[in-house]
Structures are given as structure tokens and as C-alpha cells.
Amino acid sequence: MLDDAQLPNVTIRVLPLSTGVHGLLGGSLTILWLPDGTSAAYLEGSKSGEVIEEPDEVEQFKLSYDEVSSHALSPEGSLEFIRRLMKDG
Secondary structure (H helix, E strand, O other): OOOHHOOOOOOOOOOHHEEEEOOOOEEEEEEOOOOOOOOOEEEEEEEEEEEEEHHHHHHHHHHHHHHOOOOOHHHHHHHHHHHHHHHHO
């Protein structure tokens, strides 16, 4: 993972457990930017995936992503956190 973080198209950010419960817990969210300028949200859980294209819903997912991201460690801080875990583990 640390090697992949050096790629120009990869950013790793760790979300501390102290953030607590949030709207994106329990799965993953990918925001898809389409060639026509619109966007969609792809939600994936352990047993399913779903593409959301309705603009108001996609906007809500973008806001949720921004909120969660505001609590994440910086990219540099995230890599340092991972290195500490590897060293201590």
C-alpha cells in the first residue's frame, strides 16, 4: 500500500476510529465523474453494489464524502500512521 501511495493517481487517507459513526460506514463510496459533466455514486457493501444517478441523491453522497474527508488524516499523516502500525505490529 505504501508503494502504491507513491503513484500520481493514488491518495491514501486514514479515517481515525475516533471519528465515530458516520453516514458512509459499512461500505465504500465511489463518485464517478462522467464525460458529459454529470456524476454518479457507486455504493458497495459486502454483498451488493448499486449505482445512484439521481442528481439530488448523488449530491447528498458528495456532501457525506466531504464531511467524512474533513475528519481524515492528511495524506502524509495517513502514511505515517500506517508506517507506525507496521513498525509496532
